Amino acid sequence: xxxxxxxxxxxxxxxxxxxxxxxxxxxxxxxxxxxxxxxxxxxxxxxxxxxxxxxxxxxxxxxxxxxxxxxxxxxxxxxxxxxxxxxxxxxxxxxxxxxxxxxxxxxxxxxxxxxxxxxxxxxxxxxxxxxxxxxxxxxxxxxxxxxxxxxxxxxxxxxxxxxxxxxxxxxxxxxxxxxxxxxxxxxxxxxxxxxxxxxxxxxxxxxxxxxxxxxxxxxxxxxxxxxxxxxxxxxxxxxxxxxxxxxxxxxxxxxxxxxxxxxxxxxxxxxxxxxxxxxxxxxxxxxxxxxxxxxxxxxxxxxxxxxxxxxxxxxxxxxxxxxxxxxxxxxxxxxxxxxxxxxxxxxxxxxxxxxxxxxxxxxxxxxxxxxxxxxxxxxxxxxxxxxxxxxxxxxxxxxxxxxxxxxxxxxxxxxxxxxxxxxxxxxxxxxxxxxxxxxxxxxxxxxxxxxxxxxxxxxxxxxxxxxxxxxxxxxxxxxxxxxxxxxxxxxxxxxxxxxxxxxxxxx
Numbered sequence: 001x002x003x004x005x006x007x008x009x010x011x012x013x014x015x016x017x018x019x020x021x022x023x024x025x026x027x028x029x030x031x032x033x034x035x036x037x038x039x040x041x042x043x044x045x046x047x048x049x050x051x052x053x054x055x056x057x058x059x060x061x062x063x064x065x066x067x068x069x070x071x072x073x074x075x076x077x078x079x080x081x082x083x084x085x086x087x088x089x090x091x092x093x094x095x096x097x098x099x100x101x102x103x104x105x106x107x108x109x110x111x112x113x114x115x116x117x118x119x120x121x122x123x124x125x126x127x128x129x130x131x132x133x134x135x136x137x138x139x140x141x142x143x144x145x146x147x148x149x150x151x152x153x154x155x156x157x158x159x160x161x162x163x164x165x166x167x168x169x170x171x172x173x174x175x176x177x178x179x180x181x182x183x184x185x186x187x188x189x190x191x192x193x194x195x196x197x198x199x200x201x202x203x204x205x206x207x208x209x210x211x212x213x214x215x216x217x218x219x220x221x222x223x224x225x226x227x228x229x230x231x232x233x234x235x236x237x238x239x240x241x242x243x244x245x246x247x248x249x250x251x252x253x254x255x256x257x258x259x260x261x262x263x264x265x266x267x268x269x270x271x272x273x274x275x276x277x278x279x280x281x282x283x284x285x286x287x288x289x290x291x292x293x294x295x296x297x298x299x300x301x302x303x304x305x306x307x308x309x310x311x312x313x314x315x316x317x318x319x320x321x322x323x324x325x326x327x328x329x330x331x332x333x334x335x336x337x338x339x340x341x342x343x344x345x346x347x348x349x350x351x352x353x354x355x356x357x358x359x360x361x362x363x364x365x366x367x368x369x370x371x372x373x374x375x376x377x378x379x380x381x382x383x384x385x386x387x388x389x390x391x392x393x394x395x396x397x398x399x400x401x402x403x404x405x406x407x408x409x410x411x412x413x414x415x416x417x418x419x420x421x422x423x424x425x426x427x428x429x430x431x432x433x434x435x436x437x438x439x440x441x442x443x444x445x446x447x448x449x450x451x452x453x454x455x456x457x458x459x460x461x462x463x464x465x466x467x468x469x470x471x472x473x474x475x476x477x478x479x480x481x482x483x484x485x486x487x488x489x490x491x492x493x494x495x496x497x498x499x500x501x502x503x504x505x506x507x
Contacts, residue, residue: 107259
């Protein structure tokens with residue numbers, strides 16, 4: 001005779017769709033394998049750990065292909081199969097491709113960086129932390145409840161703190177990690193308080209259930225719900241480096257190993273923006289009157305402060321190239337916020353969100369390419385100043401041409417057609433939503449940004465001071481530059497390919 005506990009236990013058992021969760025799972029498993037293998041691999045063969053990590057990230061990226069046939073969900077409520085914690089829809093797959101592809105390119109840059117570090121960076125720990133962070137970042141866009149969302153955010157973030165400060169005996173690196181950690185922990189605490197307020201008013205953590213129940217919140221709880229909405233957004237605004245949560249960015253990028261700065265500039269933003277999208281348009285569409293104006297104001301502040309910070313960089317200052325890319329990434333975050341804000345006012349929120357996704361793909365490819373060339377120059381010019389790029393065309397013509405192409409894409413100028421196309425898509429999202437004033441502010445900021453992008457581009461082709469210094473390009477760096485260059489050129493030749501990602505499948 002069966003006991004009453006058996007049916008209850010059976011109702012709590014959830015089936016797992018292993019194919020759906022394969023991409024983040026592979027990254028996590030390879031992270032553990034690398035950490036254990038580090039104990040047994042001889043010192044002179046530690047490079048094998050790096051190539052194992054590259055292979056693991058490549059395998060995780062390839063596992064996105066079988067998921068293209070249709071939406072898959074797992075970890076669903078036994079009483080309601082439509083309410084799930086993990087969903088692999090088109091939005092999830094596009095962001096996972098950006099995250100895992102970006103992590104793969106960062107790993108290629110890291111192979112050379114670790115070889116050049118003269119044992120200042122412990123290889124086993126480095127690869128474990130990078131893969132763990134990538135696994136959390138890949139989990140986040142698939143999360144469909146607030147608990148999974150916050151856990152994924154922290155799994156992506158906590159290893160990143162350690163990666164920034166991992167270099168032995170480097171005060172600059174330790175200071176950057178501490179600043180990054182303290183500001184992030186504060187933002188996470190505020191965000192968790194917001195989640196608790198939302199849960200208190202709705203009684204659920206599932207995004208779709210929150211969207212249904214928060215509309216019927218009683219009068220006395222309405223203010224609590226509004227406060228919860230605003231506070232929840234804070235943690236994700238920090239990850240996107242939106243102003244005023246941006247102050248950690250320049251020092252962190254300078255203090256971190258350059259591949260990690262590249263990783264944070266793209267994957268960190270992908271995590272923040274996918275979280276913002278899920279919180280706003282999926283869980284809280286009925287509170288668009290709260291988050292819409294807030295995100296529009298953040299967009300204006302972020303693009304303006306970011307471009308102003310980039311303009312202030314002096315070409316002869318130490319690490320000015322990395323600082324300029326850091327401030328540029330803050331300005332680009334402002335452009336990425338525009339369509340999310342527009343979703344609050346638009347009749348077609350999915351199209352607005354698609355504009356952010358399309359822009360993020362363009363930004364990810366070309367920004368990683370710019371960091372790859374910066375990593376190449378940094379091998380011989382340790383201070384990595386903008387002035388160090390003068391005459392790069394004379395010593396490394398292909399690298400100079402590709403860096404010029406990446407900078408023109410970020411500026412939105414031909415031949416960087418994909419950059420122009422992405423900016424027009426964002427403009428259109430703002431105008432269609434009736435936010436003409438926001439489109440005008442963005443246009444002004446794009447013009448301001450042209451100055452520092454073109455100034456750096458022109459410097460590449462000026463006559464070098466003294467004999468041009470040849471840059472030996474290691475294989476992994478060559479692969480990273482080539483992959484980003486090919487992707488940027490292909491998308492510039494056929495920008496309509498990006499339009500496929502405007503149908504996110506979120507609704």
